[in-house]
Amino acid sequence: MSRLLLKSITQRRVGARNLASVSPSPASHSLGPFQVFDRDFKKLQRDRAALRNAGERSRTVDYVRNEIADRMMERLQDIKRKFDTILDLGSGPGHFTKLLEPEKTRKCIMVDSSEATLRRDPDSEFEVEVERICADEENLLQVVEPNSQEAIVSCLSLHWVNDLPGTLIQIKEALQPDGLFMGAMFGGDTLFELRTALQIAEVEREGGISPRISPMTDTRDMTNLLGRAGFTLLTVDVDEVKVSYPSMWELLEDLQDMGESNAVIGRRPILHKDTLAAASATYQALHGNEDGSIPATFQVIYMIGWKPSPSQPKPLDRGSGKVNLKDVL
Numbered sequence: 001m002s003r004l005l006l007k008s009i010t011q012r013r014v015g016a017r018n019l020a021s022v023s024p025s026p027a028s029h030s031l032g033p034f035q036v037f038d039r040d041f042k043k044l045q046r047d048r049a050a051l052r053n054a055g056e057r058s059r060t061v062d063y064v065r066n067e068i069a070d071r072m073m074e075r076l077q078d079i080k081r082k083f084d085t086i087l088d089l090g091s092g093p094g095h096f097t098k099l100l101e102p103e104k105t106r107k108c109i110m111v112d113s114s115e116a117t118l119r120r121d122p123d124s125e126f127e128v129e130v131e132r133i134c135a136d137e138e139n140l141l142q143v144v145e146p147n148s149q150e151a152i153v154s155c156l157s158l159h160w161v162n163d164l165p166g167t168l169i170q171i172k173e174a175l176q177p178d179g180l181f182m183g184a185m186f187g188g189d190t191l192f193e194l195r196t197a198l199q200i201a202e203v204e205r206e207g208g209i210s211p212r213i214s215p216m217t218d219t220r221d222m223t224n225l226l227g228r229a230g231f232t233l234l235t236v237d238v239d240e241v242k243v244s245y246p247s248m249w250e251l252l253e254d255l256q257d258m259g260e261s262n263a264v265i266g267r268r269p270i271l272h273k274d275t276l277a278a279a280s281a282t283y284q285a286l287h288g289n290e291d292g293s294i295p296a297t298f299q300v301i302y303m304i305g306w307k308p309s310p311s312q313p314k315p316l317d318r319g320s321g322k323v324n325l326k327d328v329l
Helices: 026-031 039-060 063-077 137-142 164-174 192-206 219-229 248-258 273-287
Strands: 006-012 083-089 105-112 129-134 149-155 175-186 232-245 294-306
Touching: 039 248, 063 149, 063 175, 063 232, 063 294, 105 137, 137 164, 149 164, 164 175, 164 219, 192 248, 192 273, 192 294, 219 232, 219 294, 232 248, 248 273, 248 294, 273 294
Parallel strands: 083 105, 083 149, 105 129, 149 175
Antiparallel strands: 006 232, 175 294, 232 294
């Protein structure tokens, strides 16, 4: 078991938003995606995390991903449809796939860029048939055919993608008409406590700041990107998961074992010990709990979208309603 417990969970519904599809401009594709993350370095981090102590260290920090996978499964259970095959994009060792039952699907295709992470756990831990493909999440259409997938899910992988609009477009293209996409990614104010503590300490001790926490998207961005990619019947909502740690040092250690350490291009070398010590003291002073522990907030954006199909329900035309809203209210 992990040394830590999920201490408090706050859920905030942002609600469903429906947007018309907007095609990406040709100019944006000609320039190519802006490179924020070092994908090769991130793959190396995740390989090392999965291989450390034969994977045992990695398993002790599955608590956040397992919690998010549980919440994604609740959303999938609300969809009254059975899928023959589901593709798990950025599957890791299969946090979400392990929750699938034969009553919902027969097979799951796990796709992940880290070979060691992908194959960390044996097939015996899954209730459905699994197929594992080591491939970059940004190049989905290199491993699956267009219009071939009934459903694609992604649990805590997309926040490390450089070309998020392009990846969403590939997911939509890989789906069959009326196919389902369901995802969860870190966003918004994730680890804001750690971010502020590191920034204050670095300015004080080193006279400047370097990106230590990844830039995060928010719900409005994701709603716009899903609509732009061509998905319909969109639902986007947010959860906050708060985890208590004995100190900042345990938080940093667990992030490393999760494979979630900094991979931003242009990052500085590791911080000096006195800067880290100052950050730890600042973290405790600004955000510490009464019992001496410190909180860490993980904000998770959940999204559901469907590939357009003539069979999907469509809203009525404006002005076609037969019930007066004044009478209802």
